[in-house]
Amino acid sequence: MEIRAAQESELEQVVDLNCIAFNPNQHERYWQYVRGDSSYRLSQTRVVVVNNRVVSTLRVWERRIRIGASLVTMGGIGGVCTDSKYRGVGYASALMRDTIGYLQTIGCDIGVLFTIIPEEFYHRFGWTSFPLKGFAFQFNSATTTETRSDWQIRTFKLETDLDTVASIYDAANAQQSGTISRTRAYWDMEPSRIRGILPTVIAHQNGNIGGYLNYEIDGACAKVHEVGHLPDNPDVLDALVLHLLQTCAVDKIEEIKGIFSPQHPFVQRLKTTCKGEISPITDTAMMLYAVxxxxxxxxxxxxxxxxxxxxxxxxxxxxxxxxxxxxxxxxxxxxxxxxxxxxxxxxxxxxxxxxxxxxxxxxxxxxxxxxxxxxxxxxxxxxxxxxxxxxxxxxxxxxxxxx
Structure with a gap:
């Protein structure tokens, strides 16, 4: 068994292993995680090699995360997987332990991962769960209060809106604990686009963008992924809430949910406009390690x-x-x-x-x-x-x- 950085010639094996473990129809997606990421270095792909075969792998994403308003260097761990023929031997466990040393070598202060398996696996290696608060709201158009706003809503346009949206994100999250620092290049990377970083709609007034909303309709549920607005324009949230509720009424949505604080002003305006109760939910996927x-x-x-x-x-x-x-x-x-x-x-x-x-x-x-x-x-x-x-x-x- 050899644990090390992947070699260029082994990346096809890594991509194939990701397809087998996560989604067989996402070959191009996993290649874009490498080819489409301008911050990628070959050493960020960690592998376990047995008899010249990659049997286990993970990816390290180097980012900066805010604790309070302070930025610290983060090593994000993702894509942890092992070939089914080699599971139960301890290869993924050995890889996780070795990766902490790699994070130390590249100067990371904290490790962050989001697990899709029970947290107990990562607890064994010292990772600690960090529950994130969210909200769920049963939507009923009959109880929605009609509101008006001077802000207008339109679909996000990549060519004209992205620079302003990126600036709004920076201003809105400069003091927001837990958020990632997004460079301008980060917005353009294929992995970011694949994960849905671009807003759905923006709010504008007199030609100026004041906020944005990122959401998706998934069956009978509207999932709010992100909201941003300039700090001196909180009323833009009323327009974004109104747009979301109108969309929900047209699409016969039954539930609105998101993994961010129920105390966020967007959620509070949603509650007021709908005259309903917000149910708090908890997402336990996030885990931390002090490198x-x-x-x-x-x-x-x-x-x-x-x-x-x-x-x-x-x-x-x-x-x-x-x-x-x-x-x-x-x-x-x-x-x-x-x-x-x-x-x-x-x-x-x-x-x-x-x-x-x-x-x-x-x-x-x-x-x-x-x-x-x-x-x-x-x-x-x-x-x-x-x-x-x-x-x-x-x-x-x-x-x-x-x-």
């Missing part, structure tokens, strides 16, 4: 120090020890004068006793410090400091960015 925990936390220091300065509060010297995550320890040390350091250990540090699941949700903001139920081992001063660093945020990983 380089201390480095990951150091990328968050600038934002943390900015939050301290903006709070205009004073705190004493504080040291807190995070839980061990993927066999790594890190301590946050504050000097009392607006400077934070991340160190490996400190004898005077207060230990934060929490699970790895809670650690990740606290870091991204899915739960705030004030929601944590820790015992009295954390003093009021330390608790106030952590509440300021770790506020509650909505976390969104837009569906078209999955791999």
């Amino acid at each position: 380089r925990l201390p480095v990951l936390l150091r990328h968050l220091v600038v934002e943390w120090e900015s939050q301290i300065a903006a709070s205009e509060e004073s705190f004493p010297q504080i040291a807190v020890k995070f839980p061990i995550v993927n066999n790594q320890q890190a301590v946050l040390r504050y000097d009392g004068h607006n400077t934070i350091q991340i160190v490996d250990n400190a004898p005077d540090a207060v230990s934060l006793e929490m699970s790895e699941e809670d650690f990740w949700q606290l870091l991204f903001g899915e739960i705030g410090w004030e929601q944590m139920n820790l015992d009295d081992s954390v003093s009021p001063e330390v608790s106030a400091f952590l509440a300021m660093l770790f506020p509650k945020r909505d976390v969104i990983f837009w569906y078209p960015d999955r791999y």
